Amino acid sequence: MEVVIVADAEAAGAIAAGIVERLLGTKPACVIGVATGSSPVITYRRLVEAFCAGRITFAGAHAVLLDEYVGLPADHPQRYRRFVHEQLVEHVDLPVEHVHAPDVDTQDLAEAGRRYEALLTELGGVDVQLLGIGSDGHVGFNEPGSSLRSRTRIKTLTAATRADNARFFANLDAVPRHVMTQGLATIGDARHLVLIACGVGKAPPIAAAVEGPLTASCPASILQLHPHVTVVIDEAAASGLTHAAYYRETHAGKPSWQHY
Numbered sequence: 001m002e003v004v005i006v007a008d009a010e011a012a013g014a015i016a017a018g019i020v021e022r023l024l025g026t027k028p029a030c031v032i033g034v035a036t037g038s039s040p041v042i043t044y045r046r047l048v049e050a051f052c053a054g055r056i057t058f059a060g061a062h063a064v065l066l067d068e069y070v071g072l073p074a075d076h077p078q079r080y081r082r083f084v085h086e087q088l089v090e091h092v093d094l095p096v097e098h099v100h101a102p103d104v105d106t107q108d109l110a111e112a113g114r115r116y117e118a119l120l121t122e123l124g125g126v127d128v129q130l131l132g133i134g135s136d137g138h139v140g141f142n143e144p145g146s147s148l149r150s151r152t153r154i155k156t157l158t159a160a161t162r163a164d165n166a167r168f169f170a171n172l173d174a175v176p177r178h179v180m181t182q183g184l185a186t187i188g189d190a191r192h193l194v195l196i197a198c199g200v201g202k203a204p205p206i207a208a209a210v211e212g213p214l215t216a217s218c219p220a221s222i223l224q225l226h227p228h229v230t231v232v233i234d235e236a237a238a239s240g241l242t243h244a245a246y247y248r249e250t251h252a253g254k255p256s257w258q259h260y
C-alpha cells in the first residue's frame, strides 16, 4: 500500500486524476471504477480539464459505479448515476452507454447484483477503482460487518452514514435506508485501488483502514489485502497515522521511474 500525504484536497485530486489520465493513455479501452461523494469531485474536475486540454479521450473507456441508492426515482438529483453524469460524463466524450450501475429499479435486486458482477467480468474487470471512505470506515456502501468476501448486493445503511449523507437531502428522513453496492470482494478484484480522503473527519477511518486490524468492522481495511493500493490523503486525514513520517519519506524518495 502506498500512502501519499499531500497538502490539500486539490493536490489529492491532482494525483488521483493523474492516475486515471495515465491509464487512459496506456489503455484507452479501460474500465474506470467511479466513486461518488465529495471526495472524488476534484479528481473529476481535473479529468474534465485534461479532456478539454486534449490530453485524454474517454471514447473507448467504460465507467462502472460502485454503488447506488435503492428507492429513489430515476431522475432524483441524488441518484449516483446522475451525480457521475453531472460531475464527469456530460463534460467528456465517454459514451453514455458505457456508464454502468447496478440496476436498482428492478424488483429482483439479488438478480441485479449477479448481473452487475457478470457485467464487470464481461468488461474484463476494473482497471482503476476510485474510492472514498465513510466516517464509519465504509467503502462503496459496505457498512461495518460487511462480509470480506461480499459481492454486489443490497445493504442497509447505518444511522451514521444516513446522518453523514443527510446534507445532500432535504432532511434525514429523505435519505434512503437501502443501497446496492459492489461487495468488498468485488472492489478487491479491481487491479488498482485509489482511495481519496481529506479533512480531519477522515482521520479515524483512515487510521483504522491503513494501520488497524483487517476486520469487517472497518470495511476499508480490505485495502491491506490488495497488491496495488494508493491512498491519497491530506495532512488532516493523515493526522491519526502512526507511520506518517515513513510514508512521507517513502514518497519523497520515490524513484522517478516508478508510477503510482
Ligand code: GLP
Residues within 6 Å of the ligand: 035, 036, 037, 038, 039, 040, 066, 067, 131, 132, 133, 134, 135, 139, 140, 141, 161, 165
Ligand atoms: C458515501 C459513498 C461512498 C463515499 C463515502 C464518503 O456514502 N457511498 O462511496 O466514499 O460515503 O463520502 P464523502 O466523500 O462525501 O465524504
